[in-house]
Amino acid sequence: MNHISLTINKKMYSIDVEEDVRLIDLLRDQLFLTGTKEGCGEGECGACTVIMDGRVVNSCLVMAFQAEGSNITTIEGMSDKDELHPIQKAFLDKGAVQCGFCTPGMVLSAKSLLDKNENPTREEIREGISGNLCRCTGYNKIVDAIELASKEIREEKKE
């Protein structure tokens, strides 16, 4: 057993983890934050994407003990109590969610992109979500949604 301390969605945790547990296992099986999905388990699909210390990572490729001292945001940390995040709203408005399996990862990749680049081009959006696969939407609606979210976030800031 390893004892680690980390922050997830602004909450501090101090917790024991087994040696062979990955970050995704810790999130899903120990903390029941099941919004993070496991698809391929090999870094290819991005369903397990979380934001770790300001950057998106595949939680299936991080060992839990490596997250010691880290600051992590999962999809559960996106909305503000009952209010959806503008990115989440835009995904719904633009019909960018079908089966939804890729959505948590997509939304976090979008957040990480918009945090660094308020007004990305469609090309930059595609690049930003290039590590997230979607079998359903054909991506265009996802790009539309992120474009819309970027506009709404900029407008919100102006107000």
Added chain:
Amino acid sequence: MINKCINPKTVEEALDILESNGKDVKLIAGGTDLVIDLRNNKIDKNILMNISKLKELRFITIDENEITIGSGTKFIEIIENQHIKEKIVGLWKACKSVGSPQIRNMGTIGGNICNGSMAADSVPPLLALDATALIIGKNKTRSVPLRELYLDKGKVDIADDEILYAIKFHRLREKESISFEKLGLRKALAIARISCSIYINLENNSIKDIKIATGALGKYPQRENHIEKRLVNKKVDEIILKDIAEEMSKHVSKRLKGRSSRSFKSIAIKGIFAEAYKSAIKGANDESHKSHNK
């Protein structure tokens, strides 16, 4: 089976642990290669030591003559470095071509080198830059030319009690440049991830020095000395690229004898090589390069 995980606070602490226990310890940096190997029970050590949080291994220093990159530096940090983006174009392109944003945010240059994959993208440009690996252990340090670091497929000349500390190469001056071209994008295609990187130094429009390195065309990335010899001291205008590409193809075909990928790779390398050659020449002639670089 891993039964112990360690988060050392300093490189010194890590080296102490390696000195006393090295044969049982597996290092983990970004984990983008290793976690999959762990899951597939390919690792026979029982202690996992995390070096990804060691700040001492995460740096890029650019002094008057040399550039040194710490082994723990992530691809994203290399991509965001303005000097590398503008001057060490081939290395920048190689790092930028790795996996996805998520992989580049975690994966380190040291992990790329030490994993020993034949398709490690940062390695051909580093070979073409004739980079040196700086290796440290408790009370010892040594430097090894990168081209001598690879012993076999997946095997590098780094002992159980050592870690790769950094990688070092010369700054590029006027009339020098480095290019990189690659085929195949996703990891599923790793087998077809052929790449070629070329360092060139021009003088009076002839090739004063050239170093060519390829990826995924052998057990590990390697220099193509045969072809280099054919080009050095030649006038650029007199070089018939098509013929050289053909020679490269024959050479590769000979090396890959008996492998199923042989016919595909020996043809594919022609185009990749020609592109890398053209962009290296262009880079070395680039005026903007000159004006920035005294």
